[in-house]
Amino acid sequence: MRAAVSSGAGGPEVLSVGEIDDPRPGAGEVLLDVAATAVNRADTLQRMGHYPPPPGASEVLGLECSGRIAEVGEGVEGWKVGDEVCALLAGGGYAERVAVPVGQVMPVPPGVSLVEAACLPEVAATVWSNVFMTAHLARGERFLVHGGGGGIGTMAIQLAAARGAEVYTTAGSPETLELCRSLGATRAISYRDEDFVEVLAEAGGADVILDNMGAKYLGRNVSALATGGRLVIIGMQGGSKGELDINALLRKRASVTATSLRARPLVEKAKICCEVVENVWPLVAAGRVRPIVETTLPLDDVARAHQLMDDGGRAGKIVLTV
Template identity: 50%
Template sequence: MSELSDTIRIVKADPPGGPDALSIQTRPTPRAAAGEVVIQTLACGINRPDQFERMGFYPAPPGAPEGLGLEVSGRVAEIGEGVTRWSVGDPVCALVSGGGYGDAVNVSAGSVLPVPDGLSIEDAAGLPETVFTVFANVFDQAGLSQGETFLVHGGTSGIGTTAIQMAKAAGARVFATAGTDEKCRLCERLGADIVVNYREADFQTVFSEAGGVDVILDMVGGDYVAKNIAIAKAGARIVSIAFLKGSQVQLDLMRVMLKRITLTGSTLRARPNSEKARLAGLIEATVWPWIADGQLHPVIDSRFALDDVRLAHERLDSGAHSGKILLIP
């Protein structure tokens, strides 16, 4: 591991806008406060929330490191007071609240996880944001259990590819939607039992005929909400984590009441460090063994140099990607 210089690069969108709004800026190298570590970044993942932040719709919580980026992998470069688990040089990945696009970032030690056995440090950057999000919403909040039926919309997104594999590893029957036949086949290879190309078929009809769904992870919103309610089984849980088709919806509360459906949603970034540490412990105990056993791996779509961050966001905006887009500082 090379020593950190006095300055690092970060990425900002100032003013907000499209990929052209992104610029690389220089800042003093962060130091580890009490309870923190500094990670020398070897890779960082790109996620939809980064797109929303770039556009000015997803401000960072108070105290977050400056700049875009919510997940990294690399090696521990500095340890703050009170941190006992980690040592300088340890290969790790971490969920960060900002500043992931860059050379180094400081993070609460409780949000740091070891690079799983059998996975490269670089590819581990594709895990934290998606795994934390799926685990927090599908398992911790919605309580998906073995034998239930699970549906994820956008099955080839970073969240989708992760959710399919995690639900399958947990013993669920897995449904997914995707926008091309090629993407549908990828969902099937990852373990999905039934996949619908939403441009060619009505997923409401297909999944209703297949028996309905117990847990739905929705990143679409809009008219999908009413369709989710229609295909939900009695006692189903529907979790919204994004709304690409809009957050304003109309729904029939009578259906919700008659089926005893739970409608909920969440964000991850602004949760307190103690909550993220709790999730990290559960994830290491539950999900990391799935990775070691070959039941889960990050699907990497493409890799870009940090200098090409605008091209990476153009790839994200296009919707053509399958899996995670990584930046390599």
């Protein structure tokens, strides 16, 4: 089959499309004919040699995809050949076919195209598992997500607003700030011109913060928390080592949690996917939450797609059609 291959760790130029062996579905897996996949920040880290796949996962990039079931493995029930689905992957999405544990296969939400569905699994699973399963964001609470224009940010804004939270977000350009407001952000904060700590302090502090910056924002995030606030860190774009003021946490009775999704046990990922289908897909079907596709490119343009991601300033997801 055709798949994205790498000549080694490095910039986007190391990526091209070549021929590799077709995967085979094992027990409890389904084989998908991939229609589309999406580019995630984790893919660029893996390309640079900083984020290897977990043991047993495909070396091919790609943490989510959409497509049609081509074959079902032993013991799989509830799915048949030809079903249109999307899937959360540990790897392998940048290819014509991928084998997926059945617990990570989800139906395409009603009214969503296969191209749009390709950019839903990773962001929906990340936001739902961290903001709601881990931080337990409740109706009426104040929520802050950094990078509101990205894939995670656009999903987090919409989902938190749809669930009745008061949503704050940070972003850069005026266009991205306006997009964030259109998606349901009560307050879109320009990180170029404003201090999110001051904005949140005036509002009473954030009950939940979803952060992809890591060390760079650690101290400021703690300062922005309300009493009983929960900070969930899911990325290290701003570095991996920072200083944590334990006294500030104690005074606020606050908590800091760091999580990742890719290497979780299959049973945990299956539970997350089940909750996404139950809680997120109805909001997508109702039009209250929608996939934000910024750019669509063919798989052959994988290097260009990664260059666009590296350049930054994108609003929404970059999708590769297969």
